[in-house]
Amino acid sequence: MARTQGSHAEITGPRIQAAAQRLFADHGYAAVSMRQIAGEVGLQVGALYNYTPDKQALLVSLLEGHMHDLLDTWAALPQTVEPMQNLESFVRFHIAFHMARPQAVFIAYMELRNLTPDNFTRIESLRRRYEDALTTILDRGRASGDFHIDDAKLTTFGIIAMLTGVTTWYRDGGRLTPTEVQDHYWNMVRRAVTA
Amino acid sequence: MARTQGSHAEITGPRIQAAAQRLFADHGYAAVSMRQIAGEVGLQVGALYNYTPDKQALLVSLLEGHMHDLLDTWAALPQTVEPMQNLESFVRFHIAFHMARPQAVFIAYMELRNLTPDNFTRIESLRRRYEDALTTILDRGRASGDFHIDDAKLTTFGIIAMLTGVTTWYRDGGRLTPTEVQDHYWNMVRRAVTA
Numbered sequence: 556m557a558r559t560q561g562s563h564a565e566i567t568g569p570r571i572q573a574a575a576q577r578l579f580a581d582h583g584y585a586a587v588s589m590r591q592i593a594g595e596v597g598l599q600v601g602a603l604y605n606y607t608p609d610k611q612a613l614l615v616s617l618l619e620g621h622m623h624d625l626l627d628t629w630a631a632l633p634q635t636v637e638p639m640q641n642l643e644s645f646v647r648f649h650i651a652f653h654m655a656r657p658q659a660v661f662i663a664y665m666e667l668r669n670l671t672p673d674n675f676t677r678i679e680s681l682r683r684r685y686e687d688a689l690t691t692i693l694d695r696g697r698a699s700g701d702f703h704i705d706d707a708k709l710t711t712f713g714i715i716a717m718l719t720g721v722t723t724w725y726r727d728g729g730r731l732t733p734t735e736v737q738d739h740y741w742n743m744v745r746r747a748v749t750a
Numbered sequence: 751m752a753r754t755q756g757s758h759a760e761i762t763g764p765r766i767q768a769a770a771q772r773l774f775a776d777h778g779y780a781a782v783s784m785r786q787i788a789g790e791v792g793l794q795v796g797a798l799y800n801y802t803p804d805k806q807a808l809l810v811s812l813l814e815g816h817m818h819d820l821l822d823t824w825a826a827l828p829q830t831v832e833p834m835q836n837l838e839s840f841v842r843f844h845i846a847f848h849m850a851r852p853q854a855v856f857i858a859y860m861e862l863r864n865l866t867p868d869n870f871t872r873i874e875s876l877r878r879r880y881e882d883a884l885t886t887i888l889d890r891g892r893a894s895g896d897f898h899i900d901d902a903k904l905t906t907f908g909i910i911a912m913l914t915g916v917t918t919w920y921r922d923g924g925r926l927t928p929t930e931v932q933d934h935y936w937n938m939v940r941r942a943v944t945a
Contacts, residue, residue: 581863583778664918665860668776703941709926709934716915717908723859724907731904739904743942746898750945 564606570596571606572620575613580658584614584669614666615674621659622681628652629688638696639745645689646744647737649718654733657722686711693748702748714744759801765791766801767815770808775853779809779864809861810869816854817876823847824883833891834940840884841939842932844913849928852917881906888943897943909939 574595578587589610593603607613629648635641653660670678690711696702704710718740725736769790773782784805788798802808824843830836848855865873885906891897899905913935920931 582780583860585777586780665778705937706934709931710938712915712919713912713935713938716918717912720907720911720915723911736904739901740908742900743905743908746945747938747942750941 567596567598568606571598571603571613572617575610576617576658576662579614579617579662579666584610584662584666611669611671611674614669615677617659618663618666618670618678619681621656621663622678622685625652626681626685626688629685636695638692638699638701641692642696642702642744642748643741645692646714646718646741649715650721650737650740651733653719653722654725654736660719660722686715689714696748703750704748710748714747717743762791762793763801766793766798766808767812771812771853771857774809774812774857774861779805779857779861806864806866806869809864810872812854813858813861813865813873814876816851816858817873817880820847821876821880821883824880831890833887833894833896836887837891837897837939837943838936840887841909841913841936844910845916845932845935846928848914848917849920849931855914855917881910884909891943898945899943905943909942912938 571592575587575592578591578595587610589603590600592610592613593600596603607616629645629652632644632648635644667675667678690707693702693704693707693710697704697707721736721740725733731739766787770782770787773786773790782805784798785795787805787808788795791798802811824840824847827839827843830839862870862873885902888897888899888902888905892899892902916931916935920928926934
């Protein structure tokens, strides 16, 4: 059965993204050439330009794809207005999502410096939308008297950094299961915002 | 007055380190050449090899220097055996130390992947020594009944990630003074380990 060009594009596009992510994570954006990315997926470098205008476009689409995945997956979860439960879902979701994508997380942090100013602004605004989701939960919990926090913005930064840090040490098959890791971190976060 | 070769080395060595740190932070280790580093400090690339055997040696000396600074500065602070005070000093120290060195912190996290296995092991063991300092404080506080924590190792990872995260958003002259940042984070950490 002959493949259409469309099905080629559907298969090759994601393979290019995956190759770029792997190479950027291993060597850093600045050290990776379009030729190397093409080589990884078995394309001539000329053919690679049919899929993406340049390396910057590839980087943005990786970072933007990561942030959209994050926002969409969180938005698709059943939400509750009860602040404590809502915060617990956020904590468990954030750990599970990031644990599954250590490479994407690494690039999202490391390669911000290589974005053009416009692209940086776009990615930053997505990141801010995600942070705002947590800040809103914290503000609601403070208003209801469930949480005792001084500064919802700083608490947001603190919680997100703590949870994302899991990707730097967690290994599959280690001492703790993913659920045990979530349990421990949820205990820390719960205490940090109550008491 | 003629300069001796010794005083040249004393001035040039640190300038090479500073240039390497700046270039690694801006472009990533893999994208930076010895020629670029030499150019930054106004040396011929041949002369650069009088100061360092290769780029890997420069990277290790940056990461090792950072960890030794961290360990030595912490060890030089007046220590107390009172767990709550001890933890508070650790939190304030960690934030102040890292806030002052965002580039070194960035490289210490990002360029671990570019260390040879032996060098990685050396840096990791220094990092573990620092983590152990915090774990010991937490263990003592648990033994004395001051702290309620489930897992001192995970609490160590959580606290260090939360505090180091300050370097990703803190800017001089922003909304909060360094001391206010420390106050907020100390409140979060104190609550996370008590309650």
